[in-house]
Amino acid sequence: MSGTAFASAMPRTVVVFSIELAVFDEEALAGAARVRAREDGLDDEAWASMRSGISDDLVMLLDPGLIADAGFEILQSTCEVCEVNEANEHAVDQR
Numbered sequence: 001m002s003g004t005a006f007a008s009a010m011p012r013t014v015v016v017f018s019i020e021l022a023v024f025d026e027e028a029l030a031g032a033a034r035v036r037a038r039e040d041g042l043d044d045e046a047w048a049s050m051r052s053g054i055s056d057d058l059v060m061l062l063d064p065g066l067i068a069d070a071g072f073e074i075l076q077s078t079c080e081v082c083e084v085n086e087a088n089e090h091a092v093d094q095r
Contacts, residue, residue, distance in 0.1 A: 014075070019062075026054055033057035055079035 023029055030051075037047035037060055050056065056079075063077040 021058075023054060023058075029054055029057045029061075033060040036060050053081065055081050 033051070033056070034044065034047060038044070040060075042050070051060075058079045059077050063074050066073040
């Protein structure tokens with residue numbers, strides 16, 4: 001049996017992990033994501049063409065994909081952005 005066939009036949013546990021966070025400095029977030037994109041081999045122009053907003057910044061920073069020897073990989077990541085007007089706690093969805 002090949003290593004690939006063995007790996008695909010092994011049972012796995014799929015876990016959904018959710019996180020709610022508050023962004024208080026969108027410029028700092030964008031800058032950190034730009035630095036991470038550079039570390040991943042993307043130049044500023046390529047990153048800018050892929051980036052559509054803070055949701056992409058968060059995915060760039062929080063989704064490392066496969067981490068060597070950690071025993072897991074992130075299969076999919078998404079980010080939904082909701083702006084909250086703190087005066088009346090009204091959220092505006094910005095998917």
